[in-house]
Amino acid sequence: ILDNGFADLSSFFLLSPWILIFLVPAVTMRSFSDEKKQGTLELLLTKPVSHLNIVLGKYLGALVLIVMALIPTLLYVFTIYKLGNPEGNLDVGSVLGSYFGLLFLVASYTAIGVFASSLTDNQIVAFIVAVFISFIFYFGFEGLSNYKLFGSAFYIEKLGMESHFKSMSRGVLDTRDMIYFLSISAFFILLTTLNIKRAHQ
Numbered sequence: 001i002l003d004n005g006f007a008d009l010s011s012f013f014l015l016s017p018w019i020l021i022f023l024v025p026a027v028t029m030r031s032f033s034d035e036k037k038q039g040t041l042e043l044l045l046t047k048p049v050s051h052l053n054i055v056l057g058k059y060l061g062a063l064v065l066i067v068m069a070l071i072p073t074l075l076y077v078f079t080i081y082k083l084g085n086p087e088g089n090l091d092v093g094s095v096l097g098s099y100f101g102l103l104f105l106v107a108s109y110t111a112i113g114v115f116a117s118s119l120t121d122n123q124i125v126a127f128i129v130a131v132f133i134s135f136i137f138y139f140g141f142e143g144l145s146n147y148k149l150f151g152s153a154f155y156i157e158k159l160g161m162e163s164h165f166k167s168m169s170r171g172v173l174d175t176r177d178m179i180y181f182l183s184i185s186a187f188f189i190l191l192t193t194l195n196i197k198r199a200h201q
Contacts, residue, residue, distance in 0.1 A: 139160070
């Protein structure tokens, strides 16, 4: 709560991407790595189900679990809403935009995590790889844009997730931001599917 009584959740949404960078890989690291380690992946791949459907099943299962973990955080919104002076002195548009941003961010992190899990039979390695890739996509391009190495810093910044998440956090749901996150998710789901196909050959 600020001195003027305005309720603010910006610190929560600022910290959330950091927490999710570790939480999501912890959930996804066993998606395929355990199947590989236990030798059950080959059995799974012999089922009359397409490789894409197998990947989507793993992806959606992990995604639902992580989204459910976000639901209790709505208690923060209710609490801060009540603590405002006057009550309800909260930028609801910004909060809704931030939650939509978190959902899209989680969708991208989950796709990256499932992909990392398909690369190895070691869940710790899968965790580390997922954290690394997620970190690069969220913070890497933003940091790289500060050096202005390849021309326009604006375009380099737009390659990263942070810029798009911040845009949505302002309460403006731009279709370009949504398409960006959906493209990242689709790209890593495709990579995972190709990787699983290669493992089956």
